[in-house]
Amino acid sequence: MNANKVLSRRYFYQIMNGMNEQVAHEILSDDFVFTLPTHPEPFHGPDGFFGLVKMLHDSFPDFYLNPQEMVAGGDWVVTRWKGGGTHTGGPLLTVKGNVEATGKFFEVDGITWHTIKDGKITESVGHEDTLGLLLQLGILPSDNVPEQIDLEHNQTLATRYFEEIMNQGNLDVFEEILDPNFAFIIPTQPEPIAGFPAFKNFVLYLRNAFPDIKFTIMRQTGEGNKVATRWNIEGTHLGEFLGAAPTGNHVKDFGIDIFTIKNGKIFSVHVNENDFGLMQQLGAIPS
Numbered sequence: 001m002n003a004n005k006v007l008s009r010r011y012f013y014q015i016m017n018g019m020n021e022q023v024a025h026e027i028l029s030d031d032f033v034f035t036l037p038t039h040p041e042p043f044h045g046p047d048g049f050f051g052l053v054k055m056l057h058d059s060f061p062d063f064y065l066n067p068q069e070m071v072a073g074g075d076w077v078v079t080r081w082k083g084g085g086t087h088t089g090g091p092l093l094t095v096k097g098n099v100e101a102t103g104k105f106f107e108v109d110g111i112t113w114h115t116i117k118d119g120k121i122t123e124s125v126g127h128e129d130t131l132g133l134l135l136q137l138g139i140l141p142s143d144n145v146p147e148q149i150d151l152e153h154n155q156t157l158a159t160r161y162f163e164e165i166m167n168q169g170n171l172d173v174f175e176e177i178l179d180p181n182f183a184f185i186i187p188t189q190p191e192p193i194a195g196f197p198a199f200k201n202f203v204l205y206l207r208n209a210f211p212d213i214k215f216t217i218m219r220q221t222g223e224g225n226k227v228a229t230r231w232n233i234e235g236t237h238l239g240e241f242l243g244a245a246p247t248g249n250h251v252k253d254f255g256i257d258i259f260t261i262k263n264g265k266i267f268s269v270h271v272n273e274n275d276f277g278l279m280q281q282l283g284a285i286p287s
Helices: 003-017 021-027 045-059 130-136 151-167 171-177 196-209 275-281
Strands: 028-035 064-073 076-086 092-094 097-099 105-117 120-128 178-185 214-223 226-236 250-262 265-273
Touching: 003 021, 003 045, 003 064, 003 076, 003 105, 003 120, 021 028, 021 045, 028 045, 045 092, 105 130, 151 171, 151 196, 151 214, 151 226, 151 250, 151 265, 171 178, 171 196, 178 196, 250 275
Parallel strands: 028 120, 178 265
Antiparallel strands: 064 076, 076 105, 092 097, 105 120, 214 226, 226 250, 250 265
């Protein structure tokens, strides 16, 4: 594990999320500098920076910054993160002045560039989607008409995805229920499967490996433009799958999907399943 990445993770999880002032003094240098394009003046030292952290948590009691990926080289660690919170606390200091609590939730993307020397973070340069933050909190007016949320329609889309595409192998419904920029994300694939042709190939590959595959929805819920589904599958392993030669074994697996709906169609599916248990059933991993 890269030691600089460890420091950067502590910065996000223990300082930004955990509000641990002791850790701030432990891993930030005395001459630490934090800059953000939307703040005219930098924040200096652990104490100056921690004042910003406290302000954020006072404004957003559920505030978080969660790293998504890290790139480390030399004295630098660059982290892409997602951050958000619900504005139910004190005023938020912004480029538009102090903004009283709006009660609204926001989530934006950002990137932080850390400089690390002698085991301490000496500089943190942040960039974030400030425009998105201000729009989501209602601080800036939006000319866009908010998309109407139809939870029943969204859950119906997720159900059709399992029954018609995954169980029946009906590729003709792609254009009806999937967005043209649809993406399928699962840990067993190194990159997202993006677009209709790539996803069609994946569905055919899955159904060749398990011709009788059947997904059963165990529970399902939705909020906003998201639908979450817990499912189980059963099928007979009759074709190559993830490097495992056909075994004839009858397998069972469980997983959870989160669907994102955009303009009335499924825009993306994030999948996580018991892949370790599945590979054990295929004999690829000793029981």
